[in-house]
Amino acid sequence: MGIDSLIGGTIWDQYSEKVTCLMNNPQNMGEITQEQADAMGAKLIVADFGAESCGDAVRLYWAVDPKTDVILESKFKSFGCGTAIASSDTMAELCKGKTVDEAVKITNIDVEKAMRDTPDVPAVPPQKMHCSVMAYDVIKKAAAQYKGVDMESFEHEIIVCECARVSLSTLREVIRLNDLTSIEQITDYTKAGAFCKSCIRPGGHEAKDIYLVDLLEEYQKEKLAKQADSSYDAPFAQMTIVQRLKAVEKVIDDNIRQMLIMDGGNIEILDIKENGANFDIYIRYLGACSGCASSSTGTLFAIESILKEKLDQNIRVIPL
Amino acid sequence: MRVYLDNNATSIVDPHVFEAMEPFFVKKYGNPSSLHQFASDTHKPLKEAMQKIYAGINAKSEDSVVITSCATESNNWVLKSIYFEYILTGRKNHIIVSEVEHPSIIATAKFLESKGCKVTYLPINSEGIVEAHTVRDFITDKTALVSIMWVNNETGAIFPIEEIGEICAAKGVLFHTDAVQAIGKLPVNVQKANIDYLTMSAHKFHGPKGVGALYMKKGKELTPLLHGGSQMNGFRSGTLNVAGIVGMGKAMEQAIDALDFEMSEVKELRDRLEDALLEIPDTFVVTPRAKRAANTILISFRGIEGEAMLWDLNRANIAASTGSACASEDLESNPVMEAIGAEADLAHTAIRFSLSRYTTGEEIDYTIEVVKNAVDRLRAISSSYAYAPEGHESKL
Numbered sequence: 022m023g024i025d026s027l028i029g030g031t032i033w034d035q036y037s038e039k040v041t042c043l044m045n046n047p048q049n050m051g052e053i054t055q056e057q058a059d060a061m062g063a064k065l066i067v068a069d070f071g072a073e074s075c076g077d078a079v080r081l082y083w084a085v086d087p088k089t090d091v092i093l094e095s096k097f098k099s100f101g102c103g104t105a106i107a108s109s110d111t112m113a114e115l116c117k118g119k120t121v122d123e124a125v126k127i128t129n130i131d132v133e134k135a136m137r138d139t140p141d142v143p144a145v146p147p148q149k150m151h152c153s154v155m156a157y158d159v160i161k162k163a164a165a166q167y168k169g170v171d172m173e174s175f176e177h178e179i180i181v182c183e184c185a186r187v188s189l190s191t192l193r194e195v196i197r198l199n200d201l202t203s204i205e206q207i208t209d210y211t212k213a214g215a216f217c218k219s220c221i222r223p224g225g226h227e228a229k230d231i232y233l234v235d236l237l238e239e240y241q242k243e244k245l246a247k248q249a250d251s252s253y254d255a256p257f258a259q260m261t262i263v264q265r266l267k268a269v270e271k272v273i274d275d276n277i278r279q280m281l282i283m284d285g286g287n288i289e290i291l292d293i294k295e296n297g298a299n300f301d302i303y304i305r306y307l308g309a310c311s312g313c314a315s316s317s318t319g320t321l322f323a324i325e326s327i328l329k330e331k332l333d334q335n336i337r338v339i340p341l
Numbered sequence: 342m343r344v345y346l347d348n349n350a351t352s353i354v355d356p357h358v359f360e361a362m363e364p365f366f367v368k369k370y371g372n373p374s375s376l377h378q379f380a381s382d383t384h385k386p387l388k389e390a391m392q393k394i395y396a397g398i399n400a401k402s403e404d405s406v407v408i409t410s411c412a413t414e415s416n417n418w419v420l421k422s423i424y425f426e427y428i429l430t431g432r433k434n435h436i437i438v439s440e441v442e443h444p445s446i447i448a449t450a451k452f453l454e455s456k457g458c459k460v461t462y463l464p465i466n467s468e469g470i471v472e473a474h475t476v477r478d479f480i481t482d483k484t485a486l487v488s489i490m491w492v493n494n495e496t497g498a499i500f501p502i503e504e505i506g507e508i509c510a511a512k513g514v515l516f517h518t519d520a521v522q523a524i525g526k527l528p529v530n531v532q533k534a535n536i537d538y539l540t541m542s543a544h545k546f547h548g549p550k551g552v553g554a555l556y557m558k559k560g561k562e563l564t565p566l567l568h569g570g571s572q573m574n575g576f577r578s579g580t581l582n583v584a585g586i587v588g589m590g591k592a593m594e595q596a597i598d599a600l601d602f603e604m605s606e607v608k609e610l611r612d613r614l615e616d617a618l619l620e621i622p623d624t625f626v627v628t629p630r631a632k633r634a635a636n637t638i639l640i641s642f643r644g645i646e647g648e649a650m651l652w653d654l655n656r657a658n659i660a661a662s663t664g665s666a667c668a669s670e671d672l673e674s675n676p677v678m679e680a681i682g683a684e685a686d687l688a689h690t691a692i693r694f695s696l697s698r699y700t701t702g703e704e705i706d707y708t709i710e711v712v713k714n715a716v717d718r719l720r721a722i723s724s725s726y727a728y729a730p731e732g733h734e735s736k737l
Contacts, residue, residue, distance in 0.1 A: 033652070044652060050721070052728040067733050073725060074685035076646060080724040098727035102648035106722055 035146035036104065037138045044103035049113035051096045053082040062086070063093050068163035071155050076226075077101040079109045081159045083116065085167055090120040097159075104145045104152040111135050112156035125164045125175050128186055129157040150184035150216030151226055181231060184216030189231065196240045207233055257300065257333035265293050269302060272331045277324055286310030288324070291341060300336045302328065316340065344659045344704040348545075349494050349522060349637060349695035354588070355547040361591040362549065365584035373581045374572060383583045390590025394554060397593035398520075398539060399530040403559045407576045408552060408586050412521045412542035413445035414566070415555035416488075418577075419517045419538050420449045422563035423486045428458045433485035435459040439471045439500075441677050442490055443519055463489070469496040469628040469681050473504035480508070486515045491523035495677045495693055497637025498628040499527065506535030515561065521545050525596030526603055526634040537561045543585070547697070548592030552585035599698050608635035610705050611696050615640070617709040621716050627681055636697060639677070641690040642716055644725030650692050653715035659708055662693045686725075 036044075058065035063084035071078040078101065084094040095116040097109040112132050116124045132153040136144035145152070165172040178188040195201065195210050204221055208214045214233050219225030222234045249264070260268060269290055281287050286309035294301045304324070306316050313320065325338040345353065365386070371379025373387060391406065400406050409415045420436065427433040438450050440462040450460045461479045463471050476487055487509050491502050502518055509516035517538035523529050525546035531539055539556040543549055557563060562576065569578025596603075615638050618624055623643035642650060647663035654661050678688045694708070720726050 033655075044649075045656070047722060054728060055730045065730060067729055069724070072686075073644070073646075073690075074688055076689040078724045080727050080729075098724040099722055100644060100724045101646050103652045105646070106649065 032146045032149065033103070035143075036107075036149075037136055037142070037144040039136045039138055040104060040107040040144050043107035043110045043136070047097075047106055047110040049096050049110050049117075050098065050106075051082075052098065053084050053094055053096050057094075058084045061093055064167065066163045066167050068159055068166055070159035070162050071101075073100050077105050077152065077155050079105070079155055079159050081109075081113065081116075081163050083163050083167070085121060090122065090167075092116050092119055092121065092124060101152060101155075102149075104149040105155065107136060108132050108145075108153040108156040109159075112153075112160065116160065121164050121167050124160055127157065127160055129153040129183065130186060132156050147184075147216040148218065151219060154183040154217075179231075181229065181233065181236070182211070182213035182216070182220040183227075184220075185212040185214075187211045187213040189236075192233070192236055193240075196236055197243075201240070202237065204233055204237070207237070257336075262293065265300075266290065268332055269293065269328065272328055273324070276327050276331075281310055281320075284309055284313075286313065296337075298335050300333060302336060302338050303341055304338060305341050342658060342704065342707050344700075344708055346694040346696060346700065346704075346708065347660045347662050348697040348700075349497075349693065350662055351544045351550065352547045352697050353699055354544075354549055355592060355595050357595060358548055358588045358591045362584040362588040365587060369583070371583075373583060374570065383581075386587050387581065387583060390587045393590040393594045394541075397524065397529070397597050398541070398556060399532050400556055401532070401559065404531075405557045405559070405562055405574065405576060407555050407557065407573045408582065408589070409555055409577060410551055410579075410582070411553040412443070412519065412540050412545075413553075415540040415542075415553050416443065416445040416519055417449050418555055418563060418566040419486070419488065419540070420446065420453060421566060423515065424453050424456065424458055425564060427485035428453070428456075434483045435461070435481055436486045436488065437461045437463060437476060437479050437484060438488045439463045439465065439490065440680050441465055441469070441471075441493055441495070442488065443494060443521070446488055446490075446519060459483075465498075465677075465680050467681055468632060469493060469498040469677060470632060471500050471505075473501045473508060476505050477508045477512075480512050480514055484512075484514050486517060488517040488519070490519040490521075491529070492520070492526060492634045493628075493677065494522050495691075496628045496639045497522070497633040497695070499523075499632055499634060502536070503534045509537075510535040522634060522637075524593070525600065526636060528600065531556055531558070538563070543589035543592050546592050546596040547699075549585050549588040552582055552589045554589065602698055604635050607696050607698055607700065610700055610702060611636055611638060611694075613702075614638065614694060614696075614705045614708060618712060621713060625683075625687065627677070627683070636695050638694045639691055640694070641678070641683070641687045642692065642719075643687065643690060644723040645716065645719045646689050647692055649719050650690075650712075650715060653719060654692075654711060657707075657711040657715075659711055662695070663691060 053065060055065055061084050064087050066083040066085060068081045080098045082096040083092050085092050095113040097113040099106050099109040115127050115131065115135060133144050161172050161175045164175065178190060180186055181189050181192055192211060192213060199210060201207055201210065204214055214221045217226050219227035220229055220233055222232050257265060273288060278288065287307040288310065289305045289307055291303040291305055310316050321338060321340060325336065328336045328338060369382040371383055373380050373383045394406055423436065436458060438446050438460065454460045463475045465471050471489055489500055489505055492499050506516050515537045516535060518536055519540045520529055521540060521542045522545065524541055537558045541554045543552040565576050567578050572578050572581055615626065618640055625641045627639050651661060651663060678691050
């Protein structure tokens with residue numbers, strides 16, 4: 022917000038020098054043919070990720086030594102903007118000389134950091150971070166192909182914000198612990214949603230299974246449900262009949278029922294009626310309580326006084 | 342060489358326009374509403390400028406051509422005033438626009454939709470054109486307004502404004518056209534086309550930025566959007582933008598004088614560029630030339646993402662666009678490409694070249710050379726043209 026947000030600059034001005042150089046002159050652009058791979062005694066892997074119709078597509082070529090799993094050569098082809106080309110190029114570079122297992126550990130953040138001119142200045146503007154995500158996804162695709170497994174087997178967590186690599190479990194935990202109520206807060210706490218913004222709500226560049234707005238809503242619902250549970254915090258007189266029943270049940274559960282059960286009895290709430298200024302709570306004793314002498318004196322007095330204290334002074338408990 | 346082929350975004354200010362505006366900054370800076378000679382100094386030049394603007398669109402002297410700050414203001418004014426007068430009062434409940442209108446129409450329509458107005462977004466055909474019969478099909482007895490642009494900013498497609506105007510007149514529905522891309526590119530005659538409201542913007546025809554206008558037919562005057570000191574006969578309050586109005590008047594005069602040139606010489610250069618670009622394999626143009634403004638090409642280069650192409654053009658000092666300048670900060674595909682139902686793989690490959698009467702043959706030849714080199718370079722990088730071993734399943 023504020024002065025910097027009022028007049029847009031070109032996104033190109035925010036590219037690092039490295040991004041610019043790689044776009045102008047990508048180092049690992051090209052192909053590895055079957056013949057070339059054979060000549061190296063390597064296994065050729067060709068993996069695609071993305072689609073032209075979505076605006077970004079990348080094809081990664083690996084020549085992998087089948088004895089050591091080392092990536093001997095790594096090349097890319099890319100349909101995309103300058104940052105997509107530069108990210109793909111950097112990704113291909115980072116793969117070289119690594120084993121397939123090591124390569125799978127490369128994240129989009131590694132790719133972006135490798136393109137920085139200085140360690141603390143991002144290489145690309147926030148809305149372009151998703152380009153590096155594609156570069157990272159294609160590695161998993163290639164590795165999955167090499168190992169003959171599903172791509173998903175490399176992902177142990179559900180990632181909601183791929184640009185900042187924030188998982189679903191982290192987000193849920195941070196939202197709950199800090200009682201977060203807005204997207205801005207989530208971004209401040211986790212960086213999720215700070216980049217391409219696709220994870221904030223439907224309609225962004227990438228479609229997601231779950232969005233940050235969904236998580237906020239989920240937490241709000243959870244809070245409401247909790248409030249409904251503990252609704253005896255609200256004045257008893259203002260509660261609906263269902264809330265009153267729940268509140269009475271809860272007070273009895275928390276304070277009385279355990280005692281009765283220990284003595285082989287129990288209690289059942291039958292009805293709550295407004296009787297002038299009073300709330301008459303009709304109960305029935307069960308088990309041992311039903312014949313107990315104190316059920317109409319000491320126990321009854323204890324039940325009534327706890328309900329009065331916790332809920333409303335005008336409560337009367339009437340055993341049937 | 343620096344080549345400017347983004348004239349649908351904005352255009353160079355004609356030096357004669359600049360010259361005409363110059364006295365009103367330091368010498369004749371009076372407020373036209375005041376009572377002294379400084380004010381009086383502005384009256385004659387303002388009046389002359391207004392006459393040129395009226396003449397440019399063949400408005401009658403009893404009509405109102407109100408100067409605004411930009412086309413966005415003019416478009417907002419029409420839609421919001423119609424909302425206040427017709428929708429909010431319950432007399433009508435519906436407006437019709439096309440799905441490829443400028444954002445100042447689309448976003449305003451969406452806003453009014455959120456306030457209870459029904460909006461129909463008319464489709465375009467495979468040539469990128471709104472067909473007149475669709476307007477007739479969607480008009481109801483509750484339709485207050487039809488707003489259809491004259492020329493599309495992205496494709497240059499000319500919409501059948503006269504036919505649509507006739508349909509609206511016959512149905513008794515108000516008709517607005519956003520003529521921002523039409524002025525100076527083809528004859529604009531509000532009388533001939535049954536137009537009630539027409540939007541203009543000076544900076545698209547070599548005038549200054551920050552000046553637009555709204556034509557309102559006599560008897561169809563809108564309630565103001567901006568209230569205040571009752572300038573512009575109370576239709577649009579705010580101190581008159583003297584230099585801007587003078588500049589717009591001069592620019593209109595120049596544009597009308599240059600119209601034949603625009604439709605012959607500029608068209609010839611545009612055609613030369615288009616012919617050469619279409620020689621490159623796997624290139625596509627949407628709207629047929631005969632149905633397009635003389636200065637515009639929207640062309641797709643398969644396998645090359647639009648921003649990547651702009652990057653290479655910019656390195657060679659050529660300015661073009663991936664679509665409307667408003668959208669070039671986003672990551673979205675070109676909305677017109679989506680609307681015409683172009684092949685999905687081409688949605689992100691469209692580049693717009695828009696020429697002007699300042700474009701030279703030398704610039705076009707240079708552009709052709711640069712584009713060819715860029716296509717070679719970027720297709721060599723592109724995964725769309727990449728080697729795949731036999732049996733490779735190429736798509737995700």
